[in-house]
Amino acid sequence: MVIGRITLKDVAREAGVHTSTASRALNPQTQSVVNPETVARVLEVAQRLGYRPHPLARGLRTNQTMTVGMVIPDVENPLFGPIIAGVEHRLGTDGYSLLIANTDPRDDSSLTVIDALAERRVDGMIIASASRVDEHIRRLHDQGLPVVQVNRMSNEVEVPAIVGDDHAGIGLVMEHLVELGHRRIGHVAGPGTFSTGLGRREAFLEWAGKLGVHEAPIEEAESFRMMPGYRVTRRLIERNPDLTAIVAANDLLALGAYQAVSEAGFTIGQGISVTGYNDVPFMQFVQPPMTAVRVPYRKMGVEAASVLLEMIADSETVRPGAVWLTPTLSVRESTARPRS
Amino acid sequence: MVIGRITLKDVAREAGVHTSTASRALNPQTQSVVNPETVARVLEVAQRLGYRPHPLARGLRTNQTMTVGMVIPDVENPLFGPIIAGVEHRLGTDGYSLLIANTDPRDDSSLTVIDALAERRVDGMIIASASRVDEHIRRLHDQGLPVVQVNRMSNEVEVPAIVGDDHAGIGLVMEHLVELGHRRIGHVAGPGTFSTGLGRREAFLEWAGKLGVHEAPIEEAESFRMMPGYRVTRRLIERNPDLTAIVAANDLLALGAYQAVSEAGFTIGQGISVTGYNDVPFMQFVQPPMTAVRVPYRKMGVEAASVLLEMIADSETVRPGAVWLTPTLSVRESTARPRS
DNA sequence: CGGGGCCTTGCAATCGATTGTAGTCGCCAG
DNA sequence: CTGGCGACTACAATCGATTGCAAGGCCCCG
Numbered sequence: 001m002v003i004g005r006i007t008l009k010d011v012a013r014e015a016g017v018h019t020s021t022a023s024r025a026l027n028p029q030t031q032s033v034v035n036p037e038t039v040a041r042v043l044e045v046a047q048r049l050g051y052r053p054h055p056l057a058r059g060l061r062t063n064q065t066m067t068v069g070m071v072i073p074d075v076e077n078p079l080f081g082p083i084i085a086g087v088e089h090r091l092g093t094d095g096y097s098l099l100i101a102n103t104d105p106r107d108d109s110s111l112t113v114i115d116a117l118a119e120r121r122v123d124g125m126i127i128a129s130a131s132r133v134d135e136h137i138r139r140l141h142d143q144g145l146p147v148v149q150v151n152r153m154s155n156e157v158e159v160p161a162i163v164g165d166d167h168a169g170i171g172l173v174m175e176h177l178v179e180l181g182h183r184r185i186g187h188v189a190g191p192g193t194f195s196t197g198l199g200r201r202e203a204f205l206e207w208a209g210k211l212g213v214h215e216a217p218i219e220e221a222e223s224f225r226m227m228p229g230y231r232v233t234r235r236l237i238e239r240n241p242d243l244t245a246i247v248a249a250n251d252l253l254a255l256g257a258y259q260a261v262s263e264a265g266f267t268i269g270q271g272i273s274v275t276g277y278n279d280v281p282f283m284q285f286v287q288p289p290m291t292a293v294r295v296p297y298r299k300m301g302v303e304a305a306s307v308l309l310e311m312i313a314d315s316e317t318v319r320p321g322a323v324w325l326t327p328t329l330s331v332r333e334s335t336a337r338p339r340s
Numbered sequence: 341m342v343i344g345r346i347t348l349k350d351v352a353r354e355a356g357v358h359t360s361t362a363s364r365a366l367n368p369q370t371q372s373v374v375n376p377e378t379v380a381r382v383l384e385v386a387q388r389l390g391y392r393p394h395p396l397a398r399g400l401r402t403n404q405t406m407t408v409g410m411v412i413p414d415v416e417n418p419l420f421g422p423i424i425a426g427v428e429h430r431l432g433t434d435g436y437s438l439l440i441a442n443t444d445p446r447d448d449s450s451l452t453v454i455d456a457l458a459e460r461r462v463d464g465m466i467i468a469s470a471s472r473v474d475e476h477i478r479r480l481h482d483q484g485l486p487v488v489q490v491n492r493m494s495n496e497v498e499v500p501a502i503v504g505d506d507h508a509g510i511g512l513v514m515e516h517l518v519e520l521g522h523r524r525i526g527h528v529a530g531p532g533t534f535s536t537g538l539g540r541r542e543a544f545l546e547w548a549g550k551l552g553v554h555e556a557p558i559e560e561a562e563s564f565r566m567m568p569g570y571r572v573t574r575r576l577i578e579r580n581p582d583l584t585a586i587v588a589a590n591d592l593l594a595l596g597a598y599q600a601v602s603e604a605g606f607t608i609g610q611g612i613s614v615t616g617y618n619d620v621p622f623m624q625f626v627q628p629p630m631t632a633v634r635v636p637y638r639k640m641g642v643e644a645a646s647v648l649l650e651m652i653a654d655s656e657t658v659r660p661g662a663v664w665l666t667p668t669l670s671v672r673e674s675t676a677r678p679r680s
Numbered sequence: 681c682g683g684g685g686c687c688t689t690g691c692a693a694t695c696g697a698t699t700g701t702a703g704t705c706g707c708c709a710g
Numbered sequence: 711c712t713g714g715c716g717a718c719t720a721c722a723a724t725c726g727a728t729t730g731c732a733a734g735g736c737c738c739c740g
Contacts, residue, residue: 360691367728686736699724
């Protein structure tokens with residue numbers, strides 16, 4: 001490996017003290033019990049030799065890896081980039097590193113992936129892949145491992161979750177559409193197995209009632225992808241030909257809706273308005289530019305990491321069950337006044 | 341932490357052997373020196389108790405972390421999702437985990453980020469952030485750490501690199517344009533400090549000569565982002581009003597070009613053709629759908645991980661200096677016959 | 681019947697740090 | 711002169727595995 005690595009023993013010998021003394025001198029916690037002059041000498045030697053503590057040796061003794069695991073349902077989804085960036089940034093300032101694991105959505109690899117991370121003895125875990133009922137999360141929590149959920153949440157109320165405020169987000173969209181004059185609005189829902197799918201669906205219904213929307217049919221897509229969005233929107237339009245707007249539960253579903261709406265002979269924006277959710281990169285460049293709810297994903301990552309670090313530092317403190325981050329609305333050309 | 345964790349000592353006691361024997365029985369390498377019956381007994385006990393070796397203890401002794409570090413210049417760039425996915429997938433099959441570090445492109449944090457990873461004693465490193473002259477990569481290599489570059493490469497020929505074949509990619513675009521009838525083609529180049537910027541630029545010139553392109557002006561953008569692409573394309577069009585096509589060095593530059601071309605009063609595709617490079621997600625939905633070179637990024641990640649694992653397993657074998665992955669062309673509506 | 685060699689297993693050192701406990705030294709009071 | 715206290719520092723155990731070496735048992739052959 002790296003030749004001539006400097007160990008604590010080297011520092012101790014060079015400074016003329018025992019390794020235990022050198023250790024205490026180097027550790028801010030225990031520095032106070034060591035003679036200040038000795039501390040200075042050890043520090044100087046450590047600096048001069050370029051001493052770096054061996055993380056494995058330290059971790060073995062202290063039972064900490066200074067490592068956090070993160071489980072992503074699909075790294076290729078641009079949604080997760082900003083979350084990862086936020087998490088990584090926050091962790092880095094506290095000296096923690098981020099171990100990434102990707103669950104292939106095709107097979108259910110989440111079990112092995114989570115176990116692999118747990119076996120690495122990470123100090124905590126951030127789960128971006130929660131299902132509403134998620135035994136993996138419960139198991140981790142039962143084992144006493146600090147865990148937080150991000151983006152989506154399970155029913156495990158004991159595990160903190162940092163998520164977007166779907167009720168507020170759908171509210172932004174619905175108020176926008178109602179303000180434009182829409183009263184017959186359909187919802188392309190995401191899978192009810194995820195909190196985002198279910199939450200946006202419930203919010204849709206609630207806002208529809210509150211805002212006096214006459215007609216508010218819902219069709220549920222089997223996944224948050226484009227083709228299901230296409231199929232479901234077709235069905236929605238066939239069954240409810242008078243709809244003037246479609247609220248999709250995410251951007252990809254909305255892109256599917258774009259296609260279905262076009263094929264049905266409507267102009268998006270003019271004939272039927274369509275909205276997305278998440279506002280992933282490039283939604284301003286699709287045709288027409290998509291009106292979508294924007295969720296502060298980077299901030300979400302930062303928050304999740306912060307909460308996790310708190311839990312790691314002090315596992316007793318009572319933590320918030322959930323934090324809802326307030327979204328904003330990016331209004332673009334896929335929404336307009338309804339056709340008369 | 342987790343209560344009652346099972347250690348090797350527990351397994352040994354339960355199986356009635358010494359820990360060293362248990363260790364050997366559990367390790368496929370050394371299993372052969374242990375009595376088959378003993379092996380079976382130890383295996384059974386380990387299985388029954390749910391024994392999991394402690395990675396830190398093992399790593400401390402064997403000087404391996406079974407961990408690989410990856411340095412990403414910008415996690416939010418959708419380009420890197422597939423690369424990460426590929427790397428993670430390949431590493432996982434060999435029991436390695438992936439430590440992610442993001443270099444904020446704003447400050448030069450690459451030094452500290454790389455050092456942080458190195459101090460964690462990763463068994464190898466994958467660098468996606470190489471500059472053409474990159475002292476960090478050299479330093480790692482000099483320290484004897486297995487390193488591979490991905491996507492971009494530095495001038496360090498000793499360090500393997502898995503990159504897209506830019507010469508072939510630009511060739512695809514140029515042949516496509518020339519076939520359509522274009523003879524006056526401009527290039528929006530990326531920064532010459534990156535191998536991708538320089539390589540595509542040189543390839544552009546070479547193919548222009550080879551294919552008989554009359555006019556082949558180049559302007560270099562300061563970064564691979566949209567606004568620089570916009571500014572540079574404006575300049576390109578002003579100085580060369582007869583251009584009928586623009587080859588951009590990546591998709592974002594091409595989107596900038598879209599805007600500049602529109603503002604100059606041309607229709608993209610009809611008036612001036614524009615091509616992108618990378619074909620990140622959603623390029624098929626921009627207006628007009630973008631013709632772009634598609635690079636097999638997931639495969640790139642898999643290859644990089646494979647090469648790195650080989651280097652880790654056997655640091656002596658001679659490795660390829662560089663592997664060029666063949667791109668394909670996604671032909672869409674941003675390219676068409678030139679205006680007459 | 682004794683010794684050499686093979687197969688198997690145990691002993692103990694080791695990786696590099698942290699930390700509880702014991703010991704040393706100087707100084708002051710009795 | 712001695713006991714005791716305070717301030718430091720050294721010793722050694724420990725975390726959980728791996729591994730070189732030695733030792734034990736057994737068989738076989740001379």
